[in-house]
Amino acid sequence: MLTIRHDLVDAMVAHARRDHPDEACGVVAGPVGSNRPERFIEMANAERSTTFYRFDAAEQLRVWRAMDAADEEPVVIYHSHTATEAYPSRTDISYASQPDAHYVLISTRKPDTHELRSYRIIDGEVTEEPVDVVESYMFSHTGADDVPDAS
């Protein structure tokens, strides 16, 4: 289950809409081990493509160092599909390398409504998970024991 604040969902969707028809991408960082997305970081799509995205390598190094220094990790890694459904492609699966991350996909193929879904991708295996959008984390339990056992 991905539990995520409403404003962070709005920020991801706004980014995806703004970059449409190119794919948009970014991360939401949170404290290491917390499973709690907190800090929205929009990334440049170095490919500027309607069918592919890649974090700019120099920007990624800066962002990853800042996360390290703040004891954060990428809790959510998001990108948009602009003409297809919000489901990981073979390319998405081949690149997925963060077993602890929630891979969020946003489809902007329809102009008026968006589709936002979340997945775990571990060793090439995709598992969709429910998304719980909350106003604040204060009253929602987002502890590590919400993460299903890896078995």
Add this chain to the structure above:
Amino acid sequence: MSVTVSVPTILRTYTGGEKSVKASGSTIAEVIEDLEIRHSGIKGRLVKDGSLHRFVNVYVNDEDVRFVGGLDAKVHDGDNVTILPAVAGGSAAHERQTML
């Protein structure tokens, strides 16, 4: 030349969980050969068909080595080499041939 290599979570299975390891060499290729001697199996995750694997980014200090010679990029004593998993993907059914 002795350098410090930052290892991403995904590759720490090869380094016994260590986040940062020492290696030596005067180019990235030599550093990777030395890493392979100390942490068997890691090279296969970094190099494919004689060049850097597209799934990883390798930096010398702040420089992406793809822009400074790739595996031939020079390293100097005390440099920091950082390995990060590339974050990429997209709706394309087939991967693009050129990734830069």
